Amino acid sequence: MSETARVSLTLNGEPRTVEIGAGRTLLDTLRWELDLTGTKECCAAGECGACTVYLDGEAVNSCLVLAAEADGREVTTIEGLGSGGRLSRLQEAFLETGAIQCGFCIPGMVVAADALLRETPRPTLDEVLQGLSGNLCRCGGYTRICAAVLRAAGAADVTG
Amino acid sequence: MHGFAFVAPTAQAEVTGLLEEHGSEARLLAGGTDLVVGLRTGAIRPRVVVDLKRVAELRPGLSDAGGRLAISATTPLSRVVRDGRVRQWFPALAEAAATVGSIQIRNRATLAGNICNASPAADTVPALLVYGAEVVIAGRAGERRLPLDRFLLGPRRTALGRDELVTSIELARPGAGTFAAFGRLTRRRGVDLATISVCCSVDAAGVTRFAFGAVAPTPFLVADESGVLADPDADPETKDRVLAELTGLARPISDVRGSREYRQAMLMVVSRRLLRSVVDGRGKG
């Protein structure tokens, strides 16, 4: 048995293969081996959501996934959300609403919100709060973050 | 993280073989929401990590036969929460599973991992106890079953032998007229471990069961068979006396989430509240 693993995954639609230590997390591998630094490392314990990515279509904390577990799977990061170099509707809504302060939590917020909207296309504010309860914003910008998600879902502006 | 080998076997026999060979040097990986945290902090230093998610026999899923629901060991909690049979037959389990962490956590965390981690505060355990869950265990010698209360031995301690793993958790569908609810107290709304957790059920015969979490080395089950608690017209003081006797069996500790005294006092409050909602729900039928 070896302490390195060969991992082949589909990353934002492209096949990629890396050789990494079996102890490396998916988060480390994305940032350090695959040069996708949009996904952030913050608490590294599943509490803050800054490292949220899609794994086989489900939002997960990439700090709690070993890269070896992603072998043969599909991973989509914040870099994979727009299309043809254009931001997604949700990303646009974050900009339009002024939901971004320091910005560090935003990639994770956007992926978590994207997952929420896929499951619940027209969420209530309460559903947004629930859906984003795994994502912390140290700037405390929750009001506008929630407004951005509701705006992307076509709701009226609630920021006042 | 320190070095370890990662293996992802596709057959259950390979898993038990690896466990037999490596013993406590091997650790099983389900959703990893407890294990990877432990690997990261160095609290656990296995030589081999064995991923269960590619094992054919353990494929994620819930299946029912003969009035029993089996939840396989790799089924993530988000799937348990969504399952129609869980929601209809075991609503308090759906409620409890829905409180675990965040959606990102529930998309990975498994029910089997929650019980095998054997935390006194494991949120799904009180509901599983109230519903009389059975743990299906496989080892080199074959399969055995244990009621959950005999599976959990203490904080971080289970009845699993060196070469054993949990393959599924089984629940018998409760008889008609059983009502149950789950409640917990946390320091903040959102992602937090329980300061205390309570599951309460009342069956058609008027037996009231409570399971209390985070107030003893393992969550535990108690019952009132007198019918007093289930009786909507019983005198509140008599009810409180019975409740105080049951909650008095708790042995809470003081920690960052609350003092012993606070836990003991709140156990009574949360239990009273839950009992009322279960008895009311039963009244409405």
Ligand SMILES: Cc1cc2nc3c(=O)[nH]c(=O)nc-3n(C[C@H](O)[C@H](O)[C@H](O)COP(=O)(O)OP(=O)(O)OC[C@H]3O[C@@H](n4cnc5c(N)ncnc54)[C@H](O)[C@@H]3O)c2cc1C
């Ligand atoms: C941010 C965060 C929030 C959390 N919030 C909660 C919460 O609110 N409530 C709560 O109860 N828990 C919570 N947890 C803890 C954790 O998510 C749960 O205990 C979860 O159910 C563990 O399941 P898992 O599949 O991730 O287990 P893993 O981490 O994969 O495994 C846990 C342990 O069980 C063993 N194991 C796993 N599967 C088996 C098996 N089939 N047979 C034998 N042994 C096995 C592993 O070897 C390991 O020792 C939280 C964790 C995090 C990181």
